[in-house]
Amino acid sequence: MTDRHHGWSDMGWESWKDHEDVRRRLAQGADPEEWSGGRPLHRAAVFGSPEVVAELARRVADVDAIEYGTTALWEAVLSNQPDNARALASAGADPWLPLxxxxxPGRLSLAGPTPHLFAMPEGELGLSEAERTAAREGRRLTSVLEGIHDDGMGLACVAGIDAEEAVRRLEATPAGAQELEELEELLEEPWAYEGDExxxxxxxxxxxxxCVVTQPWGYAPSMPGVLKRLSAGTVCYGLYANPKSGNQGCIFRDGVVEGWDLHPxxxxxxDDASGEVLASYLYRYNAVAYSCAFAGLRLTDAHAVTGPPDRWVRLPQRxxxxx
Incomplete structure (x- = not known):
């Protein structure tokens, strides 16, 4: 079986769990080293079963082969697939290979839900105290902000200032009585209102x-003019959970954009530095928690994000x- 898909045509994500199908494909000539979307072992490490992972690991030339800077074992750890990670380590993958x-992969696992996944070799220092603290906070914050439906939401996470100061910087005014009455309808049917309004x-x-600035139905908190004012003398992370293109993040520090079109x-x-690798691992699939953590916000519940907020205000027309 040799085709442009290297014998892996019609493989869905769930297909990597089907050991018998994978064995059949391999017996018919499927290439254990190449798939149309990358390396089969990397895909199986994330989406497959331990049996499929072990099958492929026996057939590849190098169980620690690199794809986009990582090994299959790294992908298993990153995706919280401990059984697949164990299968790879048993096949000879190196948990302590720096990537x-x-x-x-081994050091990264120390910050995750299975810190005893691999035996630590002599001379391996493990996590620093700062990294252990970050890992604990990551577990706490993701638990607090778990399960939030954020499609269409805009967010600004601002370090070091409270809601009152944020309102002052934005020159915003309290929402009027009529606006507050309309808010419930707006939250139910945001597209029934004019965009600017x-x-x-x-x-x-x-x-x-x-503080957290939020808009459940739109991107206003992440607009550059808003973030520029909020970030004076501090830092803030803006997020728009674009329902069409995914999460869009940006960083403003002291009124200046420091990062744009990010993917929290x-x-x-x-090419990420060490601290960003850890943060991306701790807050994978939780863009809201990542945004809050970046600004050092330590939410104890989700109401700042899910509502109701401390106050509703209207931005000035500009x-x-x-x-």
Whole structure:
């Protein structure tokens, strides 16, 4: 079986769990080293069963082969697939091979839910105290902000200022009685309102470490003009959970954009530094928690994000896209 898919045509994500099908394909000539979307062992490490992982690991030339900067074992750890990780280690994969940002799969696992996944070799120092603290906070914060439906939501996480100061910086005014009456309808049917009108209303809430500016139905908190004012003398992380294209993040520090078109909640990138690798691992698939953590916000519950906020206010009419 040799074709442009290297014998892996019609493989869905669930197909990597089907040991008998994978064995049949391999027997018919499927290439254990190549799939149309990358390396089969890397895909199986994330989506497959331990039996499929072990089958492929026996057939590849190098169980620690690199794809986009990582090994299959790294992908298993990153995806919280401990049984697949054990199968790879049993097949000879090296848990302590340094990869992105100097992290190895084994060291990364120490910050996750299975810290005893691999035996630590002599001379391996493990996590620093700062990294252990970050890991504990990551587990706590993701638990607090778990399961939030954030499609279409805009968020600004601001370090070091409270809701009152955020309102002052934005020159916002309290929502009027009529606006407050309309808010329930707006929350139920945000698209029934004119875009400019609905984007002017935002929620602001004081939280430990700073404040959260939110808009459940739109991107207003992440507009450059809003973030520029909020970040004066501090830092903030803006998030828009775009229902069409996914999470879009940005960083403003002291009024200046420091990062744009970021992807909070995604996995580490091959050129990430050590701290970003850890943060991306701790907050993978939780863009809201990542955004809060970046600004050092230590939320104890989710109401600053899910509502109701401390206060609803109206932004002044100006070009909030201008920096």
């Amino acid at each position: 992105i940002g100097g992290w190895s 609905s984007l002017e209303i935002i929620g602001v809430t004081t939280v430990p470490g700073g 909640g995604g996995g580490p990138n091959p 070009d909030h896209w201008a920096q």
